[in-house]
Amino acid sequence: MHEHDNILLTEAVERYISGEMTPDERLHFENLRKADSEIDQMVVTHTLFMQRMNRYNEWQKFHASLNEIHTDLATQGTIDSPARKGKARLAYLYNRYKRVASIAASIAGLTALLVSAILWSVTPKSHNAQIETLSKKFSSLENKSRKQAEEINSLKNSHTPDPKTPEITYSSRGTSFMIDSKGLLVTNAHVIQNATNVAVASNTGTEYFAEVVYTDPVRDIALLKITDKDFKPLPPVPYGFSRKMADLAEPVFTMGYPREDEEIAYTQGYLSAKTGFNGDTLSCQIQISANRGNSGSPILNNEGDVIGILNGRQKDQEGVAFFIRSKNLYNILNEVKGKGKTDTTIQSVKLNTKSSIISLNRTQQAKKIQDYVFMVKVS
Amino acid sequence: MKETVLEQEILLLKGLARNDKKSTEEIYKQHYNLIQALVVNNNGTADDARDIFQEAMVVLFEKARSGTFELNCQIKTYLYSVAKRLWLKKLQQQSRFTEEWNDAGSLVRVDDDLEAHEQKDQDYNLMHHSIQHLGEPCKSLLEAFYFKKKSMQEIAEAFGYTNSENAKTQKYKCLMRLKKIFFSQYKK
Incomplete structure (x- = not known):
């Protein structure tokens, strides 16, 4: 329908x-x-x-x-409930002023955004500015302040029953995908740069808290681990990770979250050059319609192997995008493991080399893959 | 004399069903101390008492809303019976036992109501969990429409959609997502 x-x-x-x-x-x-x-x-x-x-x-x-009445009656002495003290009072005050605090925090966040916007506008544009990273910044400030006004209006009768999950407003987003079904994901380093809070959301919209366990700004790769206790490990990842260099004109496809409604989106293209922007050998060039929010999406070939991670597009040329080759991911994992003393999830991770969706058609492949592609939300 | 007490109680329950603050406050005032004594005398704290009383009030609220409150007992007896059962259950869950049950009030059967309440409580928690996991702007959008009863035009303005048609489409998508999250857990 x-x-x-x-x-x-x-x-x-x-x-x-x-x-x-x-x-x-x-x-x-x-x-x-x-x-x-x-x-x-x-x-x-x-x-x-x-x-x-x-x-x-x-x-x-x-x-x-009920809570309001209880507080009133206890203060009046109509009921014998002791006045709150110590921890209970703190929790009470916290609940009461949480909204105000979160508004204050987002105003602070706005100021920071403004400052960085001003800084950015006066910074001389380097050569690299021709490449646009594809993380999506929610830029409509007007919209934001309207929402705040609404929040302030509803402050009086607001009631948030769960003090353990204070609301976080995420200001930027990208895509990530699982490299280990126990909750280890890869995305671009630029997606999570300056992040204080990171959350990932599955294609069904379920959100999980996550933390950055590794970041490499040079290769533009970051690893995230889902820390949310609600998260249950998925079946093993269906796609493999291929070290091989793809051939020119080889068809590729990707899935990610460029859309405003946070619905997962599929798009396809082909490998257009074996090097990245200005001959960068870490990455390759593809012809694909990538949009903001696609940063960190997996680039897959017909066999269902991940050949790289989407990380940017060329501003002045329609449809030209770049991805970081999967080889880099292998290298990073080896380097990290060699150092020891890292997160145990990384130590135990082994990239899947055999795609289990090799014989499926594209529709079936996409269906299998979508559960492993997560939106990254950053604040 | 008895007639007027009954009438008063019916009025209070009608008010309670509307979430009328005066009626709720009146019931709270009349019965809180009794329930607090029950909990505190049986191995509980004042905070426990508050939780138990408020949960019993929710059970009464639902009873009043459903219109099935038969006044074969007073509000006091009903609240006391519900609170006692809730408190016993909590003690059992925490493996805290009270050696000697200090009991003063009279009791009525509340098994069916408590069973229904347990199911509703689970649904409530599931809905809460689903809404918390929905993310923004969906959460605020749905709350504005379904809870605060804002019009699509107001929502379009507040959330920066170009018109109410766009807001409607967005609301629909958010609702579908919330249903998906809710029902993925509900059937289990």
């Missing part, structure tokens, strides 16, 4: 559930339900979901008023 139809249908279902339909509409809709079991199924699950969501909202509001 077309997306537009789905939107209309969802809207209709919601009006049906909340009883906003006119009797005529209702009758028509009920006939539709009877005639189409798919629609009927959708009404059933959506009703269940909306119920859960509404109750969630009601409980949240109720919890908020």
Whole structure:
């Protein structure tokens, strides 16, 4: 079904559930339900979901008023609850002022962005400025301050029940993919530079906290490890990692998160030169439509082998992009392991050399790969 | 005399069902100390008491909202029975036992209500978890529409979409993602 139809249908279902339909509409809709079991199924699950969501909202509001009442009555001495002290008071104050603190933090972040924007605008443009790195910066400041205004407005009746997960506003993003299904990912170093918080999100939208365990700005490679306790290891990675140099004109494809709606996107192209920008031998040139947010995406060949990591495009030429060859990843892992004293996840990682999706067609390959490609969010 | 107490309680429950602050406060005022005594006298702290009382209030809230509250007992008896069961369960979970149960209040059967509450509580936590994992701007967008009941036009302006059609498309996508996260756990 077309997306537009789905939107209309969802809207209709919601009006049906909340009883906003006119009797005529209702009758028509009920006939539709009877005639189409798919629609009927959708009404059933959506009703269940909306119920859960509404109750969630009601409980949240109720919890908020209970807490407010408790504090009031305890201060008045109407109930015998002891006034908060020590840790409990701290937690209370933390909850109370958390919003303010996060707004203050994002204002500080804005200032930092502004300062760096000013610095950037006066820095003489070097030769390298012709290459654009593809990490996506959320630049609409106006938008941001509007949101803040909204946050300030809702400050009074806001209620955030889980003090363990303070909200983080991520300001920039890119793509990463698994090199080890236990939670080790690779991305570009420029994606996570200056990061204080890093999170990755799967193609289903589940977000996990992660940390940077290695970064090499020269080769533009960084390794991330998922630290979130909610994360469960995936089955072994389906793609292999190929040391080989790809041939000219060899078809390649990639998956990543260049889109504003954070939906995973597939795109394909071909190898157009065996060296990167200005003869850089670490990387290769491909003809592919890469966009901001694609930084850190895997570049795969027909066999389902990762031949490199997408890291930039040439500003003045449409469709020209560059990737860092997988060979560099092998080198980095060897160097890191040789040094010892590193993260145990890196010590134990062994890159998969045999693609398990070699005999699949492209659609099936993409389906297998998408679970291993994560969005990187940085703040 | 009894008639008026009953009437008062019905009014309080109707208010509670609307999340009317005055009614909630009245119930809180009348019954908190009793429940706190129950918890504190049985190996609990004042913080435990607060948690248990508020959870019992949620059970009562749901009961009042569903309209199935049969006044065969007073609010006090109901809250006390629920709180006692909740506290016993918590003690068991933490392997803390109270040697001698110091019991003062009368009790009614609340098994069915507690069973229903447990399921609702799980759903609540799952929804909370799903929304927390949704990420921005989806989280704020859905909250603005479904919880704060903002119009699509207002949302488009607040989030910087060019028109309400775009905001609607975005909202739809966010909702689909939230459903996907929720249902991936729900069936288990």
